[in-house]
Amino acid sequence: MKIVIVVPAWNEEKNIKTSIEDLLQNGYDNIVVVDDHSKDQTAEVVKNLNVVLLRHSANRGQGASLQTGHDYALLNGAEIVIDFDSDGQMQAKDIAKMIQPILDDQAEIVFGSRFLDNQTQIPWLKKNLIHRPARVLNNFLTGIKLSDVHCGFRALSRTALEKLKLTQDKMAHATEFVVLTKQLGLRHAEMPVEIVYKNFGQGFGGGIKVLKELFIDKLLK
Numbered sequence: 001m002k003i004v005i006v007v008p009a010w011n012e013e014k015n016i017k018t019s020i021e022d023l024l025q026n027g028y029d030n031i032v033v034v035d036d037h038s039k040d041q042t043a044e045v046v047k048n049l050n051v052v053l054l055r056h057s058a059n060r061g062q063g064a065s066l067q068t069g070h071d072y073a074l075l076n077g078a079e080i081v082i083d084f085d086s087d088g089q090m091q092a093k094d095i096a097k098m099i100q101p102i103l104d105d106q107a108e109i110v111f112g113s114r115f116l117d118n119q120t121q122i123p124w125l126k127k128n129l130i131h132r133p134a135r136v137l138n139n140f141l142t143g144i145k146l147s148d149v150h151c152g153f154r155a156l157s158r159t160a161l162e163k164l165k166l167t168q169d170k171m172a173h174a175t176e177f178v179v180l181t182k183q184l185g186l187r188h189a190e191m192p193v194e195i196v197y198k199n200f201g202q203g204f205g206g207g208i209k210v211l212k213e214l215f216i217d218k219l220l221k
Helices: 016-025 042-047 060-075 092-103 124-143 157-163 172-183 205-220
Strands: 004-010 031-033 052-055 080-083 109-113 154-157 188-192
Touching: 004 016, 004 060, 004 092, 016 031, 016 042, 016 092, 031 042, 031 060, 042 052, 052 060, 060 080, 060 157, 060 172, 080 092, 092 109, 092 154, 092 188, 109 172, 124 172, 154 157
Parallel strands: 004 031, 004 080, 031 052, 109 188
Antiparallel strands: 080 154, 109 154
């Protein structure tokens, strides 16, 4: 079973080595880093690691980076793909349980969740004033009830990869994953994962940007 780890990266020169080393130490050596035209030394750091480096010629956004990685993985025989952030907050130890529903033929896409156990210590403001209303809104918009919609930790089977093509280049891709899961009838599951926060991350303003992206895209269609 060929497992490919897709790591989107933008200006992560300080953190990406930690993320890659964590993956390698846990036995995951098919790693594809998609550098989204970083302005810092992210690409130079990655060149010294045992991974495949793909680079965008212009900054396009995390959604576009993930799709680039997915396309590469498909062309190179991936049977399972893991979306894994480059900021050092995700834990490679969680990959084994993320892929288990796919191995057991119970799901075609698995979403990581920070809310199914108490591993992740989420800042109070982020947990109660951002995530809770975002969850309710996303469940309403997508028709799928998930405990966590913007974790970013995902496992996808080859079947899901072949069907699911992201059109949202920026951060609205997280919601698009869920929308497409519903539209395509993909079997899905959630698994608890640990996210170790190094900074607050996307706040309320980021959520507003996502809504704008989704709204504008709907209008254009």
